[in-house]
Amino acid sequence: MKYDNPEDIIQITPLWEGERFPNGRPKVADDILRRMRRITLEEAWSPLWRRGYDFQFQGDFQTVHSDMTIVGRAVTAVFVPERPDLNDALLRYGNEDEGRKGFFNQWVIDSLVEDDVVVADLFDKVYKGTLVGGNLMTAISTRTKRGGAVVWGGMRDVQQVEKITNVNVYHRGIDPTPIRQVTMTGMNVPCRIGSAICLPGDVVMATPVGVLFIPPHLAELVVVLAEKSQVRDIFGFERLEQGVYTTADIDGDWSTALWQDFLQWFRTSDKAADYQSLEWDQELAEARERESGGSAGEGGPRA
Structure with missing residues (x-):
């Protein structure tokens, strides 16, 4: 040995x-x-x-x-x-x-x-x-x-x-x-x-x-999914405090309208500045597919 x-x-x-x-x-x-x-x-x-x-x-x-x-x-x-x-x-x-x-x-x-x-x-x-x-x-x-x-x-x-x-x-x-x-x-x-x-x-x-x-082969994926969860929580807490959405809205599968609201916030909020390397095309596509009667992918509310 x-x-x-x-x-x-x-x-x-x-x-x-x-x-x-x-x-x-x-x-x-x-x-x-x-x-x-x-x-x-x-x-x-x-x-x-x-x-x-x-x-x-x-x-x-x-x-x-x-x-x-x-x-x-x-x-x-x-x-x-x-x-x-x-x-x-x-x-x-x-x-x-x-x-x-x-x-x-x-x-x-x-x-x-x-x-x-x-x-x-x-x-x-x-x-x-x-x-x-x-x-x-x-x-x-x-x-x-x-x-x-x-x-x-x-x-x-x-x-x-x-x-x-x-x-x-x-x-x-x-x-x-x-x-x-x-x-x-x-x-x-x-x-x-x-x-x-x-x-x-x-x-x-x-x-x-x-x-x-x-x-190690999962480290990057873990970071990306964790950061996505983290920044969505930041957005969700803010909107809940403002009374814009219910907890059911935030904790469930997001609608296309909610995703659009999030993406606008994501592009402009200082709170999202550290997360700008993240991409959301898959999540938005899955929301559109759900609303058109298709099946959602793995993404869901949390990865």
């Missing part, structure tokens, strides 16, 4: 057709990450759910900065309880054959680049399961700029880490013990976090309500 193996990463992410890092990890565009930071978790979750991705969300985390969301590209790590023969063989292989330095968790942090997020399965181990502390979070801060870590396990040095304000840690508990009696069996492999699954290169959206793992 090899750690961080390009052939394996490419094999498990066949639907990604865009740019990749040298190790084969999908590289979702910076602009998609930027746009992802302004949508809500539910807006991003809905398109995944509707496409059969049922196990992308996990809650039940503690955080260092309770009101801070992080978005970035996943670097995954899978740990198991220590078995001496396996542990010694893999530690020796990584240090001697692959030229890595230190312990398993240090290998992961040393591989990070800007906008990365460590996603580590430590089998919910907190005592001696502290993946990161003050030193490693300083390294994560320096390397990722605005990333962090999602750990199905523990962390330490919280009073030090609280002072690092550009990154965040989502974890299961705090303990002063250093990491011990664990062995990393995979790096940039499929990773289970609670009941969710994360692959290398997934877009990690870690929010105060939980963590969502977005497959």
Whole structure:
């Protein structure tokens, strides 16, 4: 076995057709990450759910900065309880054959680049399961700029880490013990976090309500559909406050007249300025088809 193996990463992410890092990890565009930071978790979750991705969300985390969301590209790590023969063989292989330095968790942090997020399965181990502390979070801060870590396990040095304000840690508990009696069996492999699954290169959206793992080949679609939902809500709230429409009008299939009202608002309102890359031809065509007696497409009120 090899750690961080390009052939394996490419094999498990066949639907990604865009740019990749040298190790084969999908590289979702910076602009998609930027746009992802302004949508809500539910807006991003809905398109995944509707496409059969049922196990992308996990809650039940503690955080260092309770009101801070992080978005970035996943670097995954899978740990198991220590078995001496396996542990010694893999530690020796990584240090001697692959030229890595230190312990398993240090290998992961040393591989990070800007906008990365460590996603580590430590089998919910907190005592001696502290993946990161003050030193490693300083390294994560320096390397990722605005990333962090999602750990199905523990962390330490919280009073030090609280002072690092550009990154965040989502974890299961705090303990002063250093990491011990664990062995990393995979790096940039499929990773289970609670009941969710994360692959290398997934877009990690870690929010105060939980963590969502977005497959890279769906990231742009998720952003577009989420932005459409978001800007329609802005319009809908405004028109409801004005008494122009009922909640049934806004929540149901929009009529052609309502779409025309929305599109006029969309072109002229300052509130829609950040959404001007969105196109609405399909939604308007579906509304016209419904009114002429045809069947609506997938778009509907919400995607």
